[in-house]
Amino acid sequence: MVSVLVLAAHLLSYAALTTASPTPRAASGYAPVPVTCPSSQLVRTASGISDAESSYIDQRYQKASQALKSWLKSVDEAFECRQCSSDGDSGSGNWSDWGSGGKAPVLALTSSGGGYRAMLAGAGIIKGFDSREANKTGVSGIYQALTYHAGLSGGSWLLSSIIGNNCPTISSLQENLWETTIQSSLLVPQILLSPQAAPIYSAVEVDIQAKRAAGFDISIIDPWGRLLSYALLSGPDGGVMDTMSGIASTSNFTSYNAPYPIITALGSNRLIDGTCIPQPNATQYEFHPYEFGSWDDGVDAFVNSGYLGTSFSNGAPTGSCVTHYDQLGYVLGTSSNVFGSICGPVPAANSTAVSSLTLVEDLAELAAPGQPGIPESGVFGLYPNPFHNYPSSSLVSAQPTLELVDGGVGIAYQGNPIWPFLHRENVDVIIVNDNSADTLTNFPNGTEMLHTYQAAAAAGLTRMPVIPSVPTFVSKGLNQQPTFFGCNTNETVTIIYIPNYNYTYQSGTSTNKIQYYANETDGMISNGVQTANRGGDADWPLCLACGIMKKSGETLPSGCATCFKEYCFN
Template sequence: MLLWFLLLLSSWPLLTLTIAVQCPPASTQLVRDASGISQKELSYFTARKQNADRKLHEWLRKVTTRPVFPDSASKPPPWGDFELEWTTLPSVALASSGGGYRALLAGAGVVKGLDSTEKQDKGHGGLGGLYQALTYHAGLSGGAWLVASMASNDWPNITTLKDGLWKSRFPQGVFVPGTNLAQEMQHDALIREDVQQKENAGYDTTMTDPWGRLLSYQLFEGGITQSNNTLSNLAGKSKFKDHAVPYPIMTAILASSEHPCDISPSNTQIEMHPFEWGSWDEGVHAFTDPAYLGTVLKYGKPVNLAPLGKPECMAGFDDLGYIMGTSSNIFTFACSHNMSLSEISPLGAVVLEEMMPGSRAPNVHDLFASYINPFRMRYASKEVTHEAELLLTDGGLSDHNCPIWPFIQPARAKTVDVLIVNDNSADVNHFPNGTAIYNTFLRARKVGLTRMPTIPPPEKFVTKGFNARGVFFGCDEPDTLTIIYLPNAEFSHPSNQDTLKVQYSAEEIDGMIENGVKTARQGTIMPKGWDVCVACAIMKKSNARLSDICLECFNKYCFRYGEHKMFSR
């Protein structure tokens, strides 16, 4: 399978238009310490929070204007109108896991199930409207494809993306960027023409470059030919400027330059979003402006000078396809599982050699995404201070397949209270068993991140049935996030598709997305009170007084920390 992957990709060089631009004023910091969220992110959150609170208020009123359970008609509602009017509402985010097209489509279904603009969500009750109340939406690998596809196309709803774009691209498969031979040859020529531009600019190319361009054709309306489609330019989208959408984040992991194939849950996590690119982790603990990725920096200052002697910066390196490709870079599987290229096939080495500029011999670094190190000679970034380049790969390879890490940082303690986690991992038979979220819990505990709630190990996870139904974590831990966990489960379609499946028919696209809708709703017919229980889980992070109805919800859906203290050791 991997050899087939390499052979197909060998025909597709990259398209990343990186150009020299004037640097920002000297007073502008290109690199900053990770001491809190940036002023730009804070400003976006502040404005977004006002819109999100209004939508959350509408949704909470909608789902609590009827009896919740069969015996609750005579009971008071979960909270009174006075409580709702005067309570500081929690901030809610969404994390979409990795898992290839399975994660993209199943995750899209969950978004559809939370979206008030979808036809089947209009009316009384349900979860429709909760997406409009989110402050953040993070994605990893296949989940990053979902986030990027929505953002690049200015956040249409899932039905619009599905019918207007995905159904015309996915049936051909990711390795056939065109609906006919002429279009395919045209795109091939465009990519081959532009690879030389990146090489002339002095950048190395790796497997991630053509991979990102192939994904661009699949997921962006403009496909391979779309210009200025960068991570930083997402901030110019109309819905982003109106603060009408959750702030998008994509994640990946940093590989060691000396032992890049040794990937474990302790690898540094990198987060990438319109305003910043970097890491909270101790080895880096810094962020840079993604608009200037590709600029050679030392001590946080540009090194190269333009002809007139002014500092020269580079722009365009943060191509959104390359960012997506970085988050979903599965090629590292070859070495992280102790497989050399020669063990895969002698042809594998030939394919890589043909992709390398000039006569440079291929090496293991070519399996990673390569970035000029913006933190070079920044001594507080001790893991990377002496590195000229940074090697990144798919975050799922470190067994943190759900992008929870950005939201358990102390810096976001006041911007996220509740996190909806849609887990589409492939732990057992391509269904999740809690391994990803448990590994994040263990890692968080090891490094002292106390906002991650207690998660049971996979064996207990499966015994309790948490791998197949919604569950709330953090109910009894007031200082942690509340996690509303939504695992991929089969409701109406076999949603456990292989991660490496790269071709989906129109019928399969519909089936996967509708099964994802049912994941959000927890059934073909939503269980009585599920939407209200989700509301209770959210409002538990407020100072509202909750009635016995919410207590019933917590008894039904909460993982009780007090009953399982053994798992917190």
């Protein structure tokens, strides 16, 4: 979670926008676009995953299960399926004798929040898991075996950069984008104020004005998401045309070569009961290529993500539909919205001197140029409520607008986006990569996993395995090595917990660090590769394979017994 004070200070140069006219000076690809509504149903009750997601998962699973089979065999021949067909068929027949369900486990990966630390460390995990990389590890191939990938905050930056660039390797992103854009981070005042950044000032100014002129409310998430996009997306003007729903048209998605992506955020109840800061039971929202919505009581509904921004009542559009509101930068900015914790109106600046601008003054000038300030709503990711007057959405049905924040904000914050997979019963194993800064040295200590367990128990979700208290977590060293949770119960998912650890680089960098030089980016990612591969431990690939297959019902290699003693938390 990124410090509001530090990041807002790094946005202060956007006072240059304060004298702008509310009329756009040029065309912008950022503004939402009115379109004729389709005849299909756009809002549905959350009775299961959508038909579109189900279809994608069916096709992705065929490739993922074959990749898992190949990787398992490379780790230990004892994993070879005894009744596999000999014709190379990638269907479920390859797993005909694996477990009572006769199928390979469905794997998901979660990438936690934690700013650029989480993004880069999480990127190293994927690089270590990806068989496309030139330098192989003992766990290369796991990425190809994933069916889902969820990201939150800094993890959403990572996931958005991957899917927004059509799923290249991490090496490609690192060399062709991140090493330059993060070193020249627009969040650094000296860079943002430089003459070289002037064209970006102008482009973002046009974007914000165009969205306002189209009749939509502006918040600080608009410039926040646009600035981040210049570091993460390689399309024209910082990927201004990229949308979450547009991911479904990219070639690696249509070929089912990528795990299904989910980005999460929390809802604020400010308009419901006055509690601006998210509480332990805050509504968990999820964005993905086909839908946006929540499984939680009081919302319990989803909308076609391509039509976010449309005015709905009782599930039907009240006029023309809107597209492009799901702009990818706005989505990743929403998932990393730490500014919602301000919880108050923001007055305008009373000085033009950079050195004297305060956080409050800067945010007011940023979101409302030339105005007396912004209302409290201006610190949230703002979405016209698609569940307005919708019967199943009793908690939010009276709200015209949903106000969203970073999932790592609030009381009992949850920095790991596990929640979506507690509602998807097809997911068997969740690899949780935790890059949180729970400790003074910016490493995880199990706090956020515990919060998810407590929230799941309170919500009656039984698929989350037991997570111990933080003192137990730390005393047993679970925060410094991989751990398997839920090994010995078929009622829960298996969580393979992989925390950030400084194997080869001091990876406990501050969440407030918003500039990484190329050597630092390389150090963080390289350390993440080592985290994925347990520092090169020769036994780790076998143990990871054993953890994934623990509940398969299959007779596992003899070495698995030792692995379970070392890694299973009982």
